[in-house]
Every structure is written in C-alpha cells, then in structure tokens.
Amino acid sequence: MSDTLRLKPGSHRILEGAPWAYRGEMFHSNITPGRVVTLLEANGRFVGQGFFNPASLIAFRLLTRNIHDTINGAWFRDRLVEAQRIRREFLPGREAYRVVNSEADQIPGLIVDKYGPMLVMEILSLGLESFKSGIIEDLADIYHPEGIYERGDLAVRTKEGLPREDRLVYGRMGNPLTITENGVLLTIDIAGGQKTGHFLDQFDNRRRVGELSTGKDVFDAFCHTGGFALSCARHGAGHVVGIDINADAIARAIDNAAQNGLSAQTDFIEANAFDWLRTESERGAHYDLGILDPPAFTKSKESVPGALRGYKEINLRGLKLIRPGGLLVTSSCSYHVSETQFIQVLQDAAKDAKRPVRILEIRGQGLDHPILPGLPESRYLKCLVCYVN
Numbered sequence: 001m002s003d004t005l006r007l008k009p010g011s012h013r014i015l016e017g018a019p020w021a022y023r024g025e026m027f028h029s030n031i032t033p034g035r036v037v038t039l040l041e042a043n044g045r046f047v048g049q050g051f052f053n054p055a056s057l058i059a060f061r062l063l064t065r066n067i068h069d070t071i072n073g074a075w076f077r078d079r080l081v082e083a084q085r086i087r088r089e090f091l092p093g094r095e096a097y098r099v100v101n102s103e104a105d106q107i108p109g110l111i112v113d114k115y116g117p118m119l120v121m122e123i124l125s126l127g128l129e130s131f132k133s134g135i136i137e138d139l140a141d142i143y144h145p146e147g148i149y150e151r152g153d154l155a156v157r158t159k160e161g162l163p164r165e166d167r168l169v170y171g172r173m174g175n176p177l178t179i180t181e182n183g184v185l186l187t188i189d190i191a192g193g194q195k196t197g198h199f200l201d202q203f204d205n206r207r208r209v210g211e212l213s214t215g216k217d218v219f220d221a222f223c224h225t226g227g228f229a230l231s232c233a234r235h236g237a238g239h240v241v242g243i244d245i246n247a248d249a250i251a252r253a254i255d256n257a258a259q260n261g262l263s264a265q266t267d268f269i270e271a272n273a274f275d276w277l278r279t280e281s282e283r284g285a286h287y288d289l290g291i292l293d294p295p296a297f298t299k300s301k302e303s304v305p306g307a308l309r310g311y312k313e314i315n316l317r318g319l320k321l322i323r324p325g326g327l328l329v330t331s332s333c334s335y336h337v338s339e340t341q342f343i344q345v346l347q348d349a350a351k352d353a354k355r356p357v358r359i360l361e362i363r364g365q366g367l368d369h370p371i372l373p374g375l376p377e378s379r380y381l382k383c384l385v386c387y388v389n
Contacts, residue, residue, distance in 0.1 A: 017374025021060035034126040051127025061108035073134040117146040120196040147171035201365040210235040216288035226253030277317035315349035335380030361385035
C-alpha cells in the first residue's frame with residue numbers, strides 16, 4: 001500500500017482533469033520526497049497515483065487515475081511503448097521527433113527527443129530517479145539508438161532536489177549529428193545547443209512557411225540555426241536573411257546553408273533581433289514574408305506584462321517591414337501568454353503600425369508534442385500566419 005495524501009476541501013484543478021496538485025492544496029505529510037503516493041479527495045475518494053515532492057510548488061504529479069495500476073518498471077515500459085506506437089503511426093519516416101512529452105505521454109517530468117541515431121533525455125521530476133535505469137534500458141530496447149545523452153544541467157532540477165549534470169547514459173556519443181528536416185540537412189548540437197539541440201515543435205510550421213515562401217524576399221528574426229530560413233530557401237524564396245544574437249547559432253546556420261547548397265540565397269547576421277528589426281523597419285516595407293520566432297519572453301505570470309510589450313514591439317516592427325500583400329508569421333512559445341492575449345498583441349501592433357492584418361492560419365506544436373485538454377499549459381506554442389495589407 002502506497003503512502004497517501006489528502007486534498008484540502010475546496011475546488012482543485014486535478015479534479016477537473018489537470019495532472020498536477022500544488023503544495024498548498026494538500027495537507028502536510030512526512031512522506032519521503034520522490035515517492036509514489038495515492039492522492040485522495042477531502043472526503044477520502046480516490047483521485048490517483050503519482051509522484052510526491054514537497055520541495056516543488058507542483059508537489060503531486062499524476063501518473064494514473066486507475067486505482068488498480070501498480071507503478072513499477074513494467075508500467076513505465078507500457079507508457080513508452082504506447083508513445084512509440086502513436087509516433088510510428090502518425091509520423092512515418094520522421095528521423096527527428098519528440099519521443100516522450102512528459103505529462104502528455106503520462107510520464108511527468110520525462111522529455112525524450114530523437115535525432116537520427118541518438119536519443120536526448122531530460123528528467124525534471126525527482127520521482128523518476130528510482131525508475132531511471134529501467135527507463136534507459138527500455139528506451140534502448142525500443143529504439144536501438146547508438147547512444148542516449150542526458151541533458152541534466154537545468155535549473156528546474158535544482159528545485160526538484162536533483163543534481164545538475166550532462167552525461168552520456170547509454171552507448172556512444174554522436175555529436176554533432178545531421179538530420180533531414182523537410183528535405184533540409186541540419187547539423188544538430190545535442191550537447192551544447194538550445195533545449196535538446198533543436199526546436200522540434202516547429203517542424204510542421206517550418207514546412208508550411210517554406211511552402212508559402214516561393215519567390216519571396218524573407219527575413220527570419222530569432223533564426224537560431226536556420227530552420228525556418230533554410231526551409232524557405234529550399235522552397236525557392238528569392239532571398240532570405242536570418243538574424244540571431246547567438247554567434248554559435250549563426251555559425252551553425254551558415255554551415256547548414258552551405259551543406260544544402262543554399263548559401264547564395266541566404267545571409268545570416270549575428271545581431272540583436274530587436275535592434276535589427278528597429279533599424280531595418282526604418283527603411284520601410286521591403287520584405288514579402290517575415291518570420292518572428294523568439295524564445296519565451298516569460299516563464300512566470302508575474303512577468304507577462306513585460307512579455308506582452310516585447311511581443312508587441314517585435315510585431316510592430318515586423319509588420320512595418322512587410323510589403324502590402326505580404327505575410328507575417330509570428331510565434332510565441334510562452335505558455336503564460338494565451339492565444340487570446342497573443343492575438344490581441346498582434347491587433348495592437350497592427351493598429352500602431354497602421355497595417356491592416358488578417359489571420360489566415362492559427363497553428364501550434366506538432367503532434368509529437370501532444371496536448372492535454374486538462375492542462376492548458378501543454379498547449380504552449382502559438383503560430384499565426386498573417387496577411388498584411
């Protein structure tokens with residue numbers, strides 16, 4: 001019998017479908033952090049089984065709502081096999097994708113990405129530590145990778161009481177490595193790049209924007225290693241300029257352009273994208289397609305007002321750069337900024353820029369980043385394709 005926790009009387013998101021319960025929602029306990037516990041309602045009714053860690057604001061992370069489940073190595077293997085089945089059915093032929101997406105694949109705190117022969121994993125929950133070796137063995141058995149690399153130098157691990165260390169946990173290290181994304185060769189740095197090496201959630205959006213770019217002059221602000229820019233160049237864009245403040249990312253983007261034979265169509269500039277947009281917009285409208293894909297401007301509710309000002313600034317400048325009849329593709333990966341707020345930011349920017357805008361498409365993350373209906377935070381990526389008059 002596992003240890004039990006009890007919710008305090010009142011309303012709770014976890015009773016409406018969310019997979020989390022916060023520290024203040026439960027009566028205090030002397031349960032060992034990281035244990036699998038049973039959560040009960042205030043009246044004693046069963047809620048679910050999950051990981052408990054009082055050091056975290058999210059003190060309970062749901063694993064299952066089935067009272068008969070036994071949480072052991074076999075249970076986790078079943079979840080990994082189910083995640084693989086979904087990707088294999090709906091993403092045939094993909095060599096780079098998210099293998100496990102934490103709560104949305106019923107393994108809270110586990111992120112696993114596949115880049116060709118390598119898997120990259122992040123463990124963000126203390127409760128997973130006791131199951132870690134089995135999970136690694138199962139990933140090796142299911143995917144037969146050359147190696148599995150753990151990205152562990154993450155601030156959230158400190159909050160969970162976990163050490164911060166990057167290390168190879170299986171096989172041999174292959175890094176950097178090259179993947180093919182929508183027909184574009186991309187070299188990925190899984191040890192030193194952003195996140196696990198690449199932003200896989202924009203895979204489908206990069207393809208779609210490429211399809212819209214034929215014959216157009218394009219700018220790609222916050223271009224990272226050139227994913228959007230090179231998709232446009234491959235689809236026949238007239239000229240593409242990419243801008244990023246990270247020197248290593250720009251160097252990688254230049255190399256990626258060269259290995260695809262796209263150097264003549266592309267220029268990559270190391271610059272602060274805010275400054276570049278401000279300066280470039282003073283020259284008036286001279287692009288047919290603009291792409292704004294910045295990093296998250298906020299990681300907390302408290303900083304949302306500042307984030308909204310940042311989004312308005314770049315969208316205002318971006319709109320001024322688009323010729324009448326052109327397109328602006330603008331994204332936000334800040335889950336604290338809702339789709340409604342993001343659209344309002346676009347409207348405010350359009351008003352100040354005096355450029356009428358119509359939203360042609362509202363897009364999001366790929367299906368390898370599934371969304372839980374009860375967890376709005378899991379629908380974090382907003383991508384708007386806008387027609388600019």
